Amino acid sequence: MAAGETPTIGVAMLGYSFMGKAHSRAFRALRELDPPLLPELVSLSGRNRDAAAVVARRYGWGDVVTDWHEQVADKRVQLFDNGGPNAVHAEPTIGAARAGKHVFCEKPLGMDAEESHTMWKAAEEAGVVHQCGFNYRFVPAVRLARQMVESGAIGKVVHFRARYLQSWGWDAPVDDWHFTKARAGSGALGDLGAHIIDLSRYLVGELATVSAEVKTYVDGHEVDDAFVAAAEWEDGTIGTLEASRLARGRVNSNTFEINGSEGSIAFDVERLNELQVSDGPGFRRVMVTEPEHPFMQYWWPPGHIIGWGDTFIHEFHHLLTAIAGGGTVAPHAATFEDGYRVAEVCDAILRSAASGKREPVTYR
Numbered sequence: 617m618a619a620g621e622t623p624t625i626g627v628a629m630l631g632y633s634f635m636g637k638a639h640s641r642a643f644r645a646l647r648e649l650d651p652p653l654l655p656e657l658v659s660l661s662g663r664n665r666d667a668a669a670v671v672a673r674r675y676g677w678g679d680v681v682t683d684w685h686e687q688v689a690d691k692r693v694q695l696f697d698n699g700g701p702n703a704v705h706a707e708p709t710i711g712a713a714r715a716g717k718h719v720f721c722e723k724p725l726g727m728d729a730e731e732s733h734t735m736w737k738a739a740e741e742a743g744v745v746h747q748c749g750f751n752y753r754f755v756p757a758v759r760l761a762r763q764m765v766e767s768g769a770i771g772k773v774v775h776f777r778a779r780y781l782q783s784w785g786w787d788a789p790v791d792d793w794h795f796t797k798a799r800a801g802s803g804a805l806g807d808l809g810a811h812i813i814d815l816s817r818y819l820v821g822e823l824a825t826v827s828a829e830v831k832t833y834v835d836g837h838e839v840d841d842a843f844v845a846a847a848e849w850e851d852g853t854i855g856t857l858e859a860s861r862l863a864r865g866r867v868n869s870n871t872f873e874i875n876g877s878e879g880s881i882a883f884d885v886e887r888l889n890e891l892q893v894s895d896g897p898g899f900r901r902v903m904v905t906e907p908e909h910p911f912m913q914y915w916w917p918p919g920h921i922i923g924w925g926d927t928f929i930h931e932f933h934h935l936l937t938a939i940a941g942g943g944t945v946a947p948h949a950a951t952f953e954d955g956y957r958v959a960e961v962c963d964a965i966l967r968s969a970a971s972g973k974r975e976p977v978t979y980r
């Protein structure tokens with residue numbers, strides 16, 4: 617390596633579909649953000665070699681393999697990125713960590729809290745950097761919301777309410793892995809609910825109790841289509857969490873609102889570059905595109921908006937910075953411990969729906 621050159625890091629990725637594309641694009645675009653390590657796209661794995669090869673060519677992956685064990689054994693690989701279905705998260709990710717590779721795994725971390733806990737412990741014991749793919753933490757407006765809560769700008773927080781609504785669950789084939797217990801673990805709860813539970817932990821703190829309803833409506837679905845939960849956080853904040861794949865008209869509507877003694881903040885992913893801020897009656901719109909706003913120093917002149925796909929660039933930049941610095945991705949990215957803690961909240965929601973009672977969130 618010549619003096620002044622950025623060192624590289626060998627990356628292997630599992631999965632080449634939705635997240636596979638989002639991650640591939642992010643790894644390529646990363647160099648525009650001057651990361652401390654430059655990703656070298658060593659290999660892509662998928663069960664269908666021809667389909668994976670198309671994506672590999674498009675994004676510049678070197679090898680295409682049909683067995684992730686090859687990636688885990690590959691000495692050129694220092695970072696293993698798991699963008700596969702939920703049932704394929706634990707074994708390859710744990711294998712990669714034990715082989716000494718840093719690990720990134722999409723959310724939900726495992727199929728349930730038990731499996732997520734095993735993944736967290738394995739990564740810790742291996743001494744590698746671990747990050748779970750809660751990319752909404754990397755929306756500049758969400759990071760600004762965290763800064764405002766932390767600085768006391770909205771006073772003492774009393775309410776958090778969030779809902780993540782989609783509608784594709786009515787029309788998708790029932791044999792899609794997302795609706796199968798053995799491949800997905802849970803439905804709207806682990807898929808969409810996990811994101812808003814993570815955001816609530818990032819913005820408010822740990823949850824204490826939940827009182828929930830979880831329902832499956834569509835014939836053939838083995839997992840939940842929707843849930844609603846009334847929740848209390850450890851600091852006494854109360855609020856609601858809700859997710860559905862059956863909310864006709866809602867395509868990818870991810871919203872939250874935080875109310876405090878001095879003001880409120882509201883966010884809607886469909887208005888990704890904006891934060892709604894209140895310090896009196898009503899809300900005003902803040903464009904989160906100024907150079908001093910989180911991540912915006914990397915992008916365009918003020919007012920020139922960024923997109924959902926860019927959150928993945930931010931999260932990988934953060935991961936590579938932690939790896940280069942020999943540290944953890946906490947507190948701004950989700951570690952595997954965060955992934956595990958979210959899974960405990962999901963399990964408590966399922967317990968509450970089954971028991972018909974308010975359930976405490978407990979950690980093992």
Ligand SMILES: NC(=O)c1ccc[n+]([C@@H]2O[C@H](COP(=O)([O-])OP(=O)(O)OC[C@H]3O[C@@H](n4cnc5c(N)ncnc54)[C@H](O)[C@@H]3O)[C@@H](O)[C@H]2O)c1
Binds near residue numbers: 631684699704749
């Ligand atoms: N962070 C986010 O916003 C976000 C959004 C969507 C999905 N996700 C998560 O990402 C993960 C993947 O979801 P998706 O929507 O990309 O799914 P997908 O069905 O589009 O893609 C899954 C990929 O995994 C591959 N795969 C399956 N089994 C494999 C195996 N044994 N070895 C190698 N590859 C294998 C499939 O061929 C496919 O390419 C899920 O855990 C999901 O919850 C996260």
